[in-house]
Amino acid sequence: WVAMVPTLWAIRGTRPRKAFLLAGLAGVVANAGGFYWIVGLLERFGNMPTVAAIPLYLILCAYQALVFAFWGAFLRVCQRRHPVGAVWVGAVSMVALELTVPFVFPWYLAITQAWVVPVIQIAELTGPLGVTFLLLIVNGVLYDLGAAWMAKKPLPWKKGLIPVFVVVAGALIFGQVRIHQVLADREAAPKIKVGMVQANIGIDLKGKRGFRRRQLRLHQELSRQLVDRGVELLVWPESSYPYVIPREFTGDADLKPLSARILQGFLGPIVFGAVTVDWKMGQNEPERVYNSAVCFDAQGKRVGLYDKIFLLIFGEYIPFYDSLDFMKQFFARHRMSHFNRGEKLSTFPLEHQGKHYKLAPLIC
Numbered sequence: 001w002v003a004m005v006p007t008l009w010a011i012r013g014t015r016p017r018k019a020f021l022l023a024g025l026a027g028v029v030a031n032a033g034g035f036y037w038i039v040g041l042l043e044r045f046g047n048m049p050t051v052a053a054i055p056l057y058l059i060l061c062a063y064q065a066l067v068f069a070f071w072g073a074f075l076r077v078c079q080r081r082h083p084v085g086a087v088w089v090g091a092v093s094m095v096a097l098e099l100t101v102p103f104v105f106p107w108y109l110a111i112t113q114a115w116v117v118p119v120i121q122i123a124e125l126t127g128p129l130g131v132t133f134l135l136l137i138v139n140g141v142l143y144d145l146g147a148a149w150m151a152k153k154p155l156p157w158k159k160g161l162i163p164v165f166v167v168v169a170g171a172l173i174f175g176q177v178r179i180h181q182v183l184a185d186r187e188a189a190p191k192i193k194v195g196m197v198q199a200n201i202g203i204d205l206k207g208k209r210g211f212r213r214r215q216l217r218l219h220q221e222l223s224r225q226l227v228d229r230g231v232e233l234l235v236w237p238e239s240s241y242p243y244v245i246p247r248e249f250t251g252d253a254d255l256k257p258l259s260a261r262i263l264q265g266f267l268g269p270i271v272f273g274a275v276t277v278d279w280k281m282g283q284n285e286p287e288r289v290y291n292s293a294v295c296f297d298a299q300g301k302r303v304g305l306y307d308k309i310f311l312l313i314f315g316e317y318i319p320f321y322d323s324l325d326f327m328k329q330f331f332a333r334h335r336m337s338h339f340n341r342g343e344k345l346s347t348f349p350l351e352h353q354g355k356h357y358k359l360a361p362l363i364c
Contacts, residue, residue, distance in 0.1 A: 004139035005146070007072065008086050012147065016073040016080070023072025027065025035060060035105065045203060046315045060104055067097045085147075087140035087160050094136050095129045104313055108132050121175035134171055137164045192352050194233045195226030199240070207275075212242035213259065219272075220264055227266040232352060236272035238363055239291065247276045247290070252300030261300075268296040269303075269350060271359065276305070288340045291316060293361040295348035303349050307342025308363040317341070 007026040011019035038060060042053035074093050075086065098108050110131030113119045122130045141164045144156050155161070199218045205211050219241075223234050243260050255261045262270065271293060278288040291311070295304035311317040316339045348359040 008143040019076040020073035024069030027068025031061040085144040091136035118175035195231030234270040238273035241274035306346040
């Protein structure tokens, strides 16, 4: 609610080029503090050496700081041409930039309010951009009040403080009302007992040769325990099934060998994560590989398949991988994954006590 005020103060009276650099610096700091974990992620999950991970992290921070940089420059261009405050121009321009600038790791200023539940309810109507708008108008009015006070000018009550107060108060009132409505709807909604299977298997073991059978058995044993406790839907984690699955399979009975079948000692329905592949014609080599979520019904028939659409760069896909052969050799040597991007959203059908529902799969 106040963190953009120092940036607004820093660019006050500057030329657009300098405002671009100063606001961009603020963006670099914001991204560097928010994405410090990228280095470890690339090292552990992307199998990248530190000397490659750190430059990629810095490039990421600099690129994603462009939203701040363009915002500062645009605001100063507007202020040099017209005597406008920072409230509405600053808010609208930041929302426009968050909407249009493509990010490697998409995020919005709204994420800072993820734990302030009444504030974020307007995202139901506006998406996260509405929350960003609230933050920017408050920052803008605080800056405008400070600037007017320093210049001994009249405070912007009618064009700033009062409208901002009305908008924020309206959003908070809406948030409180919707919280009570949603809680009431949730209480009245039909329930199913879901069993979440978390076997706590590290990335260095999951799916590795020599551990696959044990990995599958562990998930099956935990599933049997949950079914005995009355669970009506089982959910396994992402890539929890340790064997590669051909995409044309129709259910549990198609999984080979017999020991690789999932429903052993318990019945579905079940949602699980797996790597699915299209094989090259006449070759023992996959043509396309997907990070997938699969749904079986109670009898083990496949009723749903969803492929992850938004992939993690360098962790799940390599840019220009199919165009440059030397890149394939380098990344294969470092055991880095390259998945194909899913092409459509899917829902999984679920029947429970004679009623039909749809599950919406999401892979992080």
